[in-house]
Each structure stands twice: as structure tokens, then as C-alpha cells.
Amino acid sequence: MTTRLVIASGLVAALGAILIIRELLPRHPHAADTVDRLTNVRRPAAVLASGSSSLSELVGQVLARRVGAWPIISIPHRDLSLLRISVARFLGERVLFALVGLVTPPAAVLAVSLTGIGVPVVIPAVVGVGLGLAMSFLPYYNVADGAKRARAEFSRAMTCYIDLVALERAAGAGPVQALEHAAAVGDSWVFHRLRDELARSRYRGTSAWEALRAVGEELRLPELVQAGDVMRLAAVEGATVYDNLRARAHDMRNELLTQDKAAAGVRTERASAPVAMTTIVFLLIFATPLALTIV
Numbered sequence: 001m002t003t004r005l006v007i008a009s010g011l012v013a014a015l016g017a018i019l020i021i022r023e024l025l026p027r028h029p030h031a032a033d034t035v036d037r038l039t040n041v042r043r044p045a046a047v048l049a050s051g052s053s054s055l056s057e058l059v060g061q062v063l064a065r066r067v068g069a070w071p072i073i074s075i076p077h078r079d080l081s082l083l084r085i086s087v088a089r090f091l092g093e094r095v096l097f098a099l100v101g102l103v104t105p106p107a108a109v110l111a112v113s114l115t116g117i118g119v120p121v122v123i124p125a126v127v128g129v130g131l132g133l134a135m136s137f138l139p140y141y142n143v144a145d146g147a148k149r150a151r152a153e154f155s156r157a158m159t160c161y162i163d164l165v166a167l168e169r170a171a172g173a174g175p176v177q178a179l180e181h182a183a184a185v186g187d188s189w190v191f192h193r194l195r196d197e198l199a200r201s202r203y204r205g206t207s208a209w210e211a212l213r214a215v216g217e218e219l220r221l222p223e224l225v226q227a228g229d230v231m232r233l234a235a236v237e238g239a240t241v242y243d244n245l246r247a248r249a250h251d252m253r254n255e256l257l258t259q260d261k262a263a264a265g266v267r268t269e270r271a272s273a274p275v276a277m278t279t280i281v282f283l284l285i286f287a288t289p290l291a292l293t294i295v
Helices: 002-024 031-039 045-050 055-067 077-083 087-113 122-135 138-170 175-183 189-204 208-219 222-236 242-294
Strands: none
Touching: 055 087, 077 087, 077 138, 077 208, 087 122, 087 138, 138 175, 138 189, 138 222, 138 242, 175 189, 175 208, 175 222, 189 208, 208 222, 222 242
16 A cells, blocks of 8 residues: 555646646737737637647647657648648647646556555556557547648638639739738638738748748648649739639639548448448347247
8 A cells, every 4th residue: 555655646746737827827928929919919719829828838848849850750841831820839739738638547557546556557657658658649540631621721712802802803903912912801810821821932032932832841831832823824924814714723622622522422322331230130139029029
């Protein structure tokens, strides 16, 4: 029982130390939050979350200073940039997930041991290390899944954006004005991102289409790259791009519709198996009394 008390006291002390350190750490409001309160401007949730001083952010900052750029630590920079998640937050989430996986088996064994059931120390140690290592990779899955859904949403929003750019060009707006005016229409995070990139290109003195093309290549967004190429033709060569833009938007919609139909077909096939199993169970229920009567 002495060993159990020592383990329980150590866990309680560690938890208390973590809570004390968290309360003692300085907390500064993010500049974006202050600007939003003063200007009453609504910003995307992803932008606000990236600047929050959460526990994972603080742990990740400490880890980033310690490990530097170790080659064994793979960081999905493109997906993180698309989701507006900092590298520090990603590293901090990996550490916290690993700690949860590492502590869960010993805590469970401790709870079981209090009932009088003895468990060898080797079992929670081995299981804890394996579970901690496995859970440390969960942030990779979360980031990859979030980036996949974000790219799909970006592709859908780009169909509307390209149509708006085409209408602006048909109304006589210049290439840069068409891109900026079309980006100012929407209120989703995609249009917020487009406005940010266009404003950044204007402050840097670079062309808007080259900025969109560079961002599209960096974040693996082919629709943005193609839009930048089309607008470059309009600006440099003076080409009429209205029909080209409308045709591109139409092709993108057909491609998305094809993908949706394929996904719906896969879901239908997956749903057929449970329906077949349910039918078999009902047939067995009806056939069992008849078979027992015959026997």
C-alpha cells in the first residue's frame, strides 16, 4: 500500500505543479482581439485561434526553442499555414497528447490497485509508452484532415470568386481591381484569406496575380494558381479573360459535382452492408421458430 500512496501522491503533486505554473505564466491579450473590440470587426475563428496563448502554444514555444529544427520531427508547414495554426501550437499539442497517453495507463492501474487487485508495474509502463507514442501522432491526423476539408471548401468558394472576377472584368474593372473587389464580396474565411494576400501584395509592391499564384503553389491550391495565371494574361498581354474565367468556373463546378457523386456512391456502397446484415438477422429470427418446430 505504501507504493500506491507514493504513486498517488506523485500524480497529485504533478497535477498541482502544472496548475500552479499555468497560473503564474503571463497572459497577454492578442493584438487581433484588441483591434476587434475597438473596431467591432468580425474576424475568422481560425485567425483568432492561431494567436491565442493556450497551454499547447506555451508548451510548443518552449519545445521549439529546445529542439530547434531537428530532422526527426516532421512538421506539415503547408497544412499548418492553410489552417493558420502555428508550429508552436502543433508541437505543444503533440507533447500534451503524448503526456495524456503516457499518464492514462498508470492512472488506470492505480485506480484498479486501490480495489486490491495487483498489477505488475511493467504493464502500465510499456502500455503507457506505446499509447503516448501513438497519441503523439494524432495532431498529424487532425491537421491533415482539417487541411483536406479546408482545401475542399476553398475549391468550392473559388468557383464563386472566379465568377465574381469575371463579372468585374466585364464591368470594365482592371485586373487588380477585379481581384480586390471580388474578394471584398464574401465573408467566409476563404475570402478573408484572399483579401489578406491581396493586401499583403499591395504593401510589398508585388503584383496581385503573382502573389495569388505563389500562395496557391505554397498551400497546394491549384485553383488559386490558375486564377493568377489567367489574370496575368489579362494584365500583361491585355487578353480578354471573361470567357476564359467563366469556362474555368464551369469546369471546376463539374469537377466538384463528379467528386460529390463519387463520394455519394462510396457512401451508398458502405450503407448496403449494414442493410444486408439486418435483413439476414430478420430472416434468421423468422426462420428459427419454424426450424425448431420441424425438429
